[in-house]
Amino acid sequence: MNTAVLADSLSPVLRLDQCRKGATVRVTTLIEQPLFGAQDERVSLRLKELGFLPGALLKVIGFGLMGSDPMAVQVNGTKFALRRAEAAKICVEPASTHP
Amino acid sequence: MSSPIRFALIGNPNCGKTSLFNRLTGARAKVANYPGVTVERRSGIVTGLTKPAELLDLPGTYSLFVTSPDEQVARDVILGKLAGERRPDLLIAVVDACNLRLGLRLVMELKTLNRPMVLALNQMDEAKRRGISIDTAALSHAIGMPIIETVAVNSQGVNELRALLDGYAQQPPLAAGEQSLTLSDRQESVEALYAEIESLIRQYVIAPAHLPRWQDRLDALVMHPLLGLVVLFSILLVIFQAVFAWASPAVDLIDAGFSGLGELVGTLLPDGILKDFIVEGLIAGVGGVLVFLPQIIILFFFILVLEDTGYLTRAAFLLDRPMRGLGLSGRSFIPLLSSFACAVPGIMATRTISDPRERFITIMVAPLMTCSARLPVYALIIAAFIPEKTVWGFFNLQGLTLFALYFAGVASAALIAWIMRRRSGREEFPLLLELPTYRWPMAYHLLMGLRERAWIFIRRVGTIILALSIVLWFLATFPGAPENATMPAIDYSFAGQLGHFMQPLFAPLGFNWQMCIALIPAMGAREVAVSALATVYAVGEESIDVALGSALAASWSLPVAYAYLAWFVYAPQCISTIAVVKRETNSAKATTFFTVYLFALAYFAAWATYQIASAIVG
Numbered sequence: 001m002n003t004a005v006l007a008d009s010l011s012p013v014l015r016l017d018q019c020r021k022g023a024t025v026r027v028t029t030l031i032e033q034p035l036f037g038a039q040d041e042r043v044s045l046r047l048k049e050l051g052f053l054p055g056a057l058l059k060v061i062g063f064g065l066m067g068s069d070p071m072a073v074q075v076n077g078t079k080f081a082l083r084r085a086e087a088a089k090i091c092v093e094p095a096s097t098h099p
Numbered sequence: 100m101s102s103p104i105r106f107a108l109i110g111n112p113n114c115g116k117t118s119l120f121n122r123l124t125g126a127r128a129k130v131a132n133y134p135g136v137t138v139e140r141r142s143g144i145v146t147g148l149t150k151p152a153e154l155l156d157l158p159g160t161y162s163l164f165v166t167s168p169d170e171q172v173a174r175d176v177i178l179g180k181l182a183g184e185r186r187p188d189l190l191i192a193v194v195d196a197c198n199l200r201l202g203l204r205l206v207m208e209l210k211t212l213n214r215p216m217v218l219a220l221n222q223m224d225e226a227k228r229r230g231i232s233i234d235t236a237a238l239s240h241a242i243g244m245p246i247i248e249t250v251a252v253n254s255q256g257v258n259e260l261r262a263l264l265d266g267y268a269q270q271p272p273l274a275a276g277e278q279s280l281t282l283s284d285r286q287e288s289v290e291a292l293y294a295e296i297e298s299l300i301r302q303y304v305i306a307p308a309h310l311p312r313w314q315d316r317l318d319a320l321v322m323h324p325l326l327g328l329v330v331l332f333s334i335l336l337v338i339f340q341a342v343f344a345w346a347s348p349a350v351d352l353i354d355a356g357f358s359g360l361g362e363l364v365g366t367l368l369p370d371g372i373l374k375d376f377i378v379e380g381l382i383a384g385v386g387g388v389l390v391f392l393p394q395i396i397i398l399f400f401f402i403l404v405l406e407d408t409g410y411l412t413r414a415a416f417l418l419d420r421p422m423r424g425l426g427l428s429g430r431s432f433i434p435l436l437s438s439f440a441c442a443v444p445g446i447m448a449t450r451t452i453s454d455p456r457e458r459f460i461t462i463m464v465a466p467l468m469t470c471s472a473r474l475p476v477y478a479l480i481i482a483a484f485i486p487e488k489t490v491w492g493f494f495n496l497q498g499l500t501l502f503a504l505y506f507a508g509v510a511s512a513a514l515i516a517w518i519m520r521r522r523s524g525r526e527e528f529p530l531l532l533e534l535p536t537y538r539w540p541m542a543y544h545l546l547m548g549l550r551e552r553a554w555i556f557i558r559r560v561g562t563i564i565l566a567l568s569i570v571l572w573f574l575a576t577f578p579g580a581p582e583n584a585t586m587p588a589i590d591y592s593f594a595g596q597l598g599h600f601m602q603p604l605f606a607p608l609g610f611n612w613q614m615c616i617a618l619i620p621a622m623g624a625r626e627v628a629v630s631a632l633a634t635v636y637a638v639g640e641e642s643i644d645v646a647l648g649s650a651l652a653a654s655w656s657l658p659v660a661y662a663y664l665a666w667f668v669y670a671p672q673c674i675s676t677i678a679v680v681k682r683e684t685n686s687a688k689a690t691t692f693f694t695v696y697l698f699a700l701a702y703f704a705a706w707a708t709y710q711i712a713s714a715i716v717g
Contacts, residue, residue: 035527048289065324066420079534081416086529
């Protein structure tokens with residue numbers, strides 16, 4: 001049995017950068033992104049300030065050309081461009097459009 | 100001490116702060132629609148108050164926990180931490196009624212500073228159109244500060260705000276205004292603040308869940324990975340087409356006007372030194388540069404429209420990934436695009452870039468974007484040396500050469516950015532760019548912005564360029580040729596001596612001494628190279644009738660002309676650019692590096708061009 005596949009399928013965590021275009025999701029939590037190094041905490045804070053808070057509804061609007069990066073996301077009626085590195089900090093769960 | 104009371108406008112990027120500033124002060128500030136255009140300190144006196152009051156327009160910010168140099172300015176001013184800047188007595192928080200959560204968040208954060216504050220709820224007309232309704236009176240009561248509904252595009256609400264400000268102006272400034280404030284570490288309270296805002300919005304605001312449909316439809320096209328790029332390149336193509344083709348009737352008109360003026364003055368004045376000075380020094384010098392006003396206005400018109408509509412951030416979104424390969428990001432796109440008009444505003448606009456390395460690289464390569472001052476030089480040499488013929492069916496050879504020069508600048512910038520990035524660490528910085536809702540550009544602000552740009556250019560022509568033309572004419576005229584002169588008079592002049600002195604240094608590039616002379620005033624402004632060549636060749640030939648282009652074609656070889664063009668692609672030929680690099684990097688080392696590397700590149704490129712072209716032409 002392939003343990004890697006098992007680990008993957010067991011992991012319930014969906015991150016924003018894994019979402020499809022048009023998906024509507026709800027933020028569950030923000031996690032660390034080692035790429036940002038010492039300023040990771042500042043990035044988390046800014047994401048929260050812009051509205052990427054647990055419970056917030058997000059809509060994936062689109063992706064850039066190369067490597068589907070960056071991505072455009074709508075939160076609270078405002079659109080933002082995020083790189084995959086930032087989006088990977090945001091854990092989400094599927095949400096229906098009409099809660 | 101009775102310094103006037105000081106108000107400061109603070110708010111998110113794109114909330115319409117600067118247009119409110121214009122309405123309150125009658126001042127001319129640039130207004131745009133992409134995050135962070137207000138990077139300069141702007142202040143003015145509020146009109147229509149019974150007591151004088153100063154108004155500061157602070158850079159847009161999302162938070163007091165700052166991430167970029169322009170946000171830092173806003174925070175430091177509010178906290179009274181900016182050296183030489185007195186803390187404002189009253190904060191006017193500007194909130195976009197269509198983007199209430201983000202705006203209110205900043206307001207609630209500011210409120211914890213316990214400073215006198217009023218809230219201007221801006222763009223109320225657009226909010227109503229979108230079906231957003233806000234119980235302003237109840238909200239005002241709940242957050243404990245006056246709220247004025249404003250519409251920045253006309254004076255509705257602005258007079259109400261003015262009346263309120265007048266009330267504050269009557270009070271003496273707070274005595275404790277000098278000491279600075281400290282921010283508490285409220286990092287963990289972001290959630291709590293948002294919970295409070297959600298509760299406020301639930302109680303006092305009714306808003307539809309969706310943006311207008313056309314906004315989303317437009318984004319689906321404009322931000323489409325493939326179609327979006329097609330749209331972007333079409334827009335850029337139209338801009339360049341417009342700058343070069345649409346401007347020509349106006350350019351011809353100005354050109355004809357100055358030639359006519361020169362001839363008229365020529366017939367009115369007696370022959371002699373005064374006539375030479377006015378016709379060859381003043382009219383030719385100033386006219387040679389002023390003809391580029393139409394092109395500059397057209398270029399800035401497009402940049403302002405693209406900013407105001409909100410399109411530029413979409414372009415930044417599309418170009419982020421390709422630019423990241425060069426160590427830049429979508430955020431660098433806007434400063435670099437502005438640099439096609441002029442590197443000075445372009446370099447100032449880099450303050451919105453939060454990554455210090457990226458900002459440094461953007462500043463270093465910005466002057467490689469062909470600015471409008473280089474156009475006169477390119478246009479002159481291309482017209483003189485490149486035949487006007489059609490190649491490959493429909494390409495104009497002259498246009499193609501011009502495109503190649505622009506392309507050389509962009510490609511070199513890409514290469515240099517890439518090399519610089521290799522040499523530094525690879526720490527990631529977030530993009531986090533707001534994509535503002537689309538708006539119609541406002542004619543009033545567009546006109547104000549263009550007026551400001553045109554005025555800056557005309558003032559430059561009237562001061563630096565005029566002075567350089569006069570100095571140049573004197574250098575080229577005195578001392579006069581001796582009685583038994585065997586060479587043209589200019590060879591004996593100061594300019595001729597200087598040119599002969601410099602020429603050995605530039606001999607490997609094929610430059611003659613006339614070309615060397617033109618390089619000196621070009622340091623003040625590149626476009627003066629054209630009038631310098633005109634002066635040098637006109638004085639030398641003793642005949643104004645010989646058109647400058649044919650004079651050049653007669654005395655330069657083709658490889659030399661190419662080498663001169665290559666020099667102008669790279670050389671940091673403009674003191675103002677070097678000065679702004681010094682100001683923005685605040686480092687003598689960086690400025691020296693900037694100057695030396697660009698001159699070295701110019702020298703090498705001109706040398707290589709000359710050698711290669713000579714080998715081919717034979």
